[in-house]
Amino acid sequence: xxxxxxxxxxxxxxxxxxxxxxxxxxxxxxxxxxxxxxxxxxxxxxxxxxxxxxxxxxxxxxxxxxxxxxxxxxxxxxxxxxxxxxxxxxxxxxxxxxxxxxxxxxxxxxxxxxxxxxxxxxxxxxxxxxxxxxxxxxxxxxxxxxxxxxx
Numbered sequence: 001x002x003x004x005x006x007x008x009x010x011x012x013x014x015x016x017x018x019x020x021x022x023x024x025x026x027x028x029x030x031x032x033x034x035x036x037x038x039x040x041x042x043x044x045x046x047x048x049x050x051x052x053x054x055x056x057x058x059x060x061x062x063x064x065x066x067x068x069x070x071x072x073x074x075x076x077x078x079x080x081x082x083x084x085x086x087x088x089x090x091x092x093x094x095x096x097x098x099x100x101x102x103x104x105x106x107x108x109x110x111x112x113x114x115x116x117x118x119x120x121x122x123x124x125x126x127x128x129x130x131x132x133x134x135x136x137x138x139x140x141x142x143x144x145x146x147x148x149x150x151x
Contacts, residue, residue, distance in 0.1 A: 004055045021124045022082055031057055060097040067109055082125055083118040090120040
């Protein structure tokens with residue numbers, strides 16, 4: 001199958017690698033078919049989720065673990081049915097990245113709305129989390145940080 005991408009140009013892809021988002025992605029509900037591209041190498045950090053319905057729509061995505069983010073949430077029965085989730089090992093979680101347009105541009109992740117993908121069935125959805133609990137883990141490398149009870 002041939003596709004066009006503003007970012008990647010013309011590409012030949014295997015139709016069996018297409019990821020379907022039956023409900024689209026919030027804000028892009030009419031975009032349901034995507035292809036995941038990645039950097040060359042063994043351990044890519046950034047991936048690109050290219051819409052197959054709109055060659056100009058592409059999302060930069062990453063695994064949350066790159067940012068030391070670990071999720072612990074439950075899928076609803078409807079979400080499980082949509083993903084046809086049978087084995088939790090098939091579930092991949094990605095976060096959409098975006099640039100912060102401040103004076104010192106940085107890359108940020110949309111942590112309250114991870115993408116949840118069943119890699120075996122190639123089905124995905126965006127899980128909108130109302131509440132995200134944050135915690136910080138300090139390691140020995142951070143021993144110069146002082147923490148007070150009044151902080």
